[in-house]
Amino acid sequence: MTTRATSELSADLGPIDPPVRLLMGPGPITAYPRVLQAMSAQLVGQYDPFMTATMNEVQALYREVFVTSNDATLVVDGTARAGIEAALVSLISPGDRVLVPRFGRFGHLLVEIAERCGAQVHAIDVEWGRAFDAESIEAAIKAVRPKLLAIVHGDTSTTIAQPLDELGAICREYDVLFYCDATASIAGNRLLTDEWGIDAVSAGLQKCLGGPSGSAPVTLSPRAAEVIESRKSIEAGIRDPDSVVRENRVQSNYFDLGQILDYWGPNRLNHHTEATTMLYGARECARVLLDEGLDNCMSRHRVHGDAMLAGVQGLGLSAFGDLRYKMTNVVGVHIPEGVHGEAVRADLLTDYGIEIGTSFGPLHGRIWRIGTMGYNARRDAVLTTLTALESVLRRHGVKVPVGGGGDAAIESYASADVPSSTGVSVS
Structure with missing residues (x-):
């Protein structure tokens, strides 16, 4: 195959020119113009002082978005599902009991990911179109005695929002970690991370936050962060095979929140190359929200x-x-x-x-x-x-x-x- 100075294929395809759409489905949606503009900004190196400052700003902004004081607040590079998987794979050890109340499609997703983590998963179900009452979830917690309760806040497959405000206190009473997928609900439905006692929340940009899919904001309570810190697969970020903690290490490298927390922490220990353009987008999504209130x-x-x-x-x-x-x-x-x-x-x-x-x-x-x-x-x-x-x-x-x-x-x-x-x- 010979090369030409000008590619005929490239010339035939032309520049990207998507049709104008009004996206009125359950997501993704039409992005805020401000977000698209921010994402056109020039790249910098991942250790540039500007990058470090921007990552710090993103952490501060999303603490306000999640209504939390959690230090462990960051953005996982990937779609909303990446945030879900990062939270679950980092919190669950093989053999842990996990309770998943399912009221739509995305509860089934939580079950699948938890099973892939080696958990003993116990699911309870309610008819699609309804929500659980707190008493039903408490009864299941008493029966199962899980390490983790994993639940979707707003499930777009059924359009139902599960009330969460009573669940944190129940989880504390029975010493259960409380994880919530807020991808479809955050910024459009009330979510009070600290007040409601939620230990881990993951989200995405492509719903009420008004951005593109590709970044997954995550926040972790000190209790959840302690669990994750105890499972670091490589101590202090040193790539020394002799220091690997093998018995209880996280099954994923990319989604290991222990290592990602080190990357976002003050030492900026290398884990991956930050998705700079998505970081800009995530930052502007939060700014649009907080500017509005x-x-x-x-x-x-x-x-x-x-x-x-x-x-x-x-x-x-x-x-x-x-x-x-x-x-x-x-x-x-x-x-x-x-x-x-x-x-x-x-x-x-x-x-x-x-x-x-x-x-x-x-x-x-x-x-x-x-x-x-x-x-x-x-x-x-x-x-x-x-x-x-x-x-x-x-x-x-x-x-x-x-x-x-x-x-x-x-x-x-x-x-x-x-x-x-x-x-x-x-x-």
């Missing part, structure tokens, strides 16, 4: 989530699940009888450039999932989506009230106790 951001998600719920109901559609526990930032919508759900999604994408979500497991083909999160938790995005959905439904033979979705959403906005838009700068 945590309470304001959660109120914004609630207002626009309520408007979307009212809008789909105004179209004569039924919402899925126990609405008392609905996440602020996503709504499940029953697909009308006789309608091909994927065909509706395809028409929305092709004709309007709007993406809404499909569903999984027992809900596959039964519901759509429509998100209002991050940059898209705003009035024009909600009304545009409802107007387009009305048009497509009518085309598919569904009798919907003319303007019913938009009118109901506007009524919801009029009755909201906070403004439907905020003064936050997102551009």
